[in-house]
Amino acid sequence: MLAVSNLNSGYEKVHILYDINIQCNSSEIVSIIGPNGSGKTTLLKTIVGLTNIYSGSILFNNIKINNIPSYKIAKIGISYLPQGNNIFPSLSVYENLRIGCYLCNSKDLKETINEIFSIFPILREYLAKKASMLSGGERQMLGIAMNLLRKPKLLMLDEPLAGLSPLIAKNILNKLVEIKDKLKIGIIIVEQNISKVLEISDRIYLLASGKIVFSGKNNELLENKDMVKLYMGLLSGGKNQ
């Protein structure tokens, strides 16, 4: 579904990513892990058109989406949850959801939003609340909900579990698997800490200094002694960091 080939990108003249090759298919969860500053966020931003692409191609369902503006990329079915600023703080929860469903059919609007409440029931209680008043975990949920409303074909999440308690994080991860199976979408998760997403990932890419240093299934990573040594800190759940 998504095929990134020989991608080189960065911000203006600052070259961040070198010859990246990545794939994500439907009903698949792909994790991109790596240390701080390795370019994981840049990779997602590049796919949605927020950086400068120097060379290479990004194919989505065999259509090249290299220089398409971000709002069009959202229209063709790629959904992106940024790290940090992932909701609109001055809008209410309802309005956030409304924007999440910006591209929805207006007839399906109510139905679609009700579906989301089945996944995140707590949002129903906070509808009129201003999004800036939500706790970290609630914001993440709202952000993910906004992405799901779009019924994307590809869902990209940048550190979706940051700042969440282990219980809620586990909850969300289970929901992601559920969504993957139910809606048959592809999911790309960027995480600094592999231990959280190891279980649910079908494939893993390890990114370091802007290059892919490993790609394969999750068990392959753990069996690779060199990788484990180099990125021990990431694999051990951050105990050494």
Add this chain to the structure above:
Amino acid sequence: MNISVLYAAIIYSSMLGLMSFGVTFVKITSNVWNVAHTSFITFAAYIVFTFESFYGNSPYLYLPLGFIIGAFLAIIEYLLIIDPLRKRGSSSLLMLVSTIAFLLIVDGIIDIYSDYLQNIYKFPSKNFILSYLDFNFLGFNGIFLFSFTFLIIILILLYLILTYTKFGIALRASVDDPILASVTGINIKYVNIFAWFIAGGTAGIAGALLPMWTQCFPGVGDTFLAIIFSVSIVGGVQQIYGTFLGSFLIGFIQIFGILGLSIIFGSSILVYQYLIPMIIMILVLLFLPEGLGKINFRKIIINIKKRRQKK
């Protein structure tokens, strides 16, 4: 309270609000202080004067034309100058300078046009006022009715659009976080075009009303530049409705303030009334840099209620 002073204050504040709204709106959505805004006001005034001179009738008839020309100029400025510069990553200061360049161009065109009207058609286009054509309805001047009514209409329309329409919510989202908005599928360019359209249109309305209120000449809009910016800053550029607050605050303080001062210091002080907006602006910048719009009135009211309950 002297009714005629209140009357004048309302007209003044309404005109200020109509003139200043567009500047703040564009700043909020596109992060640009559009200095050329004042030239739209002047242009609209000249459009009304032209039609009035050729075809007669009440100048209020030509108000829609003022709106159209203001909106048109604003959109041209956005599409040909602001958007290309933004794509190149220009700083907000550079974009400010580009609006000054556009101001000079539009002002130059107005100057040429007024020369042309004067020399060829002998219309008094270098200095005119049309207030003698105003009407009176139940004791109220046309200018009072129109300026205040339009202000209220725009305020209400804006509120309705921003709160109840999908596009309006999208606009507020774009103001909050333009990047997040675009990955959500919102076309920021359209949002901006809409903002400039409204901003230019309101400037056009203000300009169309101007000849009924004050003496007009080439560059008349520019004489309000400093006051408009004072209103924008006092109103604050975080909240879209702040300008309306700011314009009435400044308008009333100026009119009533100078009146009060003239009682103490004599009528010679009246001419300095235009310094008052500047002074208010300075005070606001010192003590309330985010302007009035940021004040959470709800919180204040809740706090007052709480204190009353404690007693």
Add this chain to the structure above:
Amino acid sequence: MNIFILFVVDLFALFSVYLVLNLALNFQLGYGGVPNFGLVLSFTGGAMVMGWLPIRILGWLFKIPESLMSNVAGNSSIIASIINTNLQTNPLLGLGILIITLILGMAFGAFLGFISSLPAIRLKSDYLAISLLALGVILYYIGLNYFPLVGGTLGVVVPDLYTYFGINRYIIVTVIFFIIIVLLIYILTLIVNSPYGRVLRAMRDNEIAASSMGKNVIKIRMQSMVIGSMIAALAGGMYASYNAYFGIAGYDMSSWTFIPWLMVLFGGLANNYGVILGTFIYVTLEKLIAYFQYNLTFLPFNVIWLQYILLGFLVLIILIYRPKGLLPEKPSQTLSKNKVKELKS
């Protein structure tokens, strides 16, 4: 006097005034990083001193009767012509008063610069620019409405301090202005290439880094405003003395803030040679258009408006295609060429 020479001399006078003003702006904006949209304030201040002071000092010196001096602003043209007659026999007095007034004008400019720098304590970038713009008109309003100061809308005549030289007045003006320009550029170049200049630029480019190195960013910003305003006031004094007239109505924001901004950005920010080039191109265009407007009388409008439109377009083109201006900023030469050679080998 040859018309052509008059044209060149007049062009040079205007060029000098604009150049000094633009250099002031370049110092504040290009080196200090302060977007001074209130430039007209100090320019007007310096010109006002020229409009206020000489006529009163010389009026007192030449014992002009009280009946005239009680209303200086109203009787300015009579008073000035009496003064001019007396000055014709006294070369040093005219020039002496000129220099003293220019210096006092610069002092007033420094004061205005200090006032203008206060918003810079809290505000940044375009917010600061807008506030300075609003501040800039204050003097305009006061001058326009308080008649005794500088004659309100009518203005006041300024004694012609160059009058001793009769027909050669314009040559003398050219010489004096030329000396001022050369001195100014020399001093500015020294400042810019000095450690202080480097601090200015460091602060302009990265405030946080500069302040972390112990440089008091706010104080330095205020200094750049004060120095720049002094230079702007100098330009104002030059202008009013050349015209031998001061009319506040002519000291509008457009001519004396916006146009200098456009000239500086057009020529090249933070590059004094760029500023010279930009100023020269604009002033020449302006004077050429004014000169030839007599040939273009078939046009139903004043050709002067075309120059504003032209400048607007030029600046837009520059902003889009060459945002750094015609001559962009060059790295400062803090070491002499010989030292650099030494280090290389």
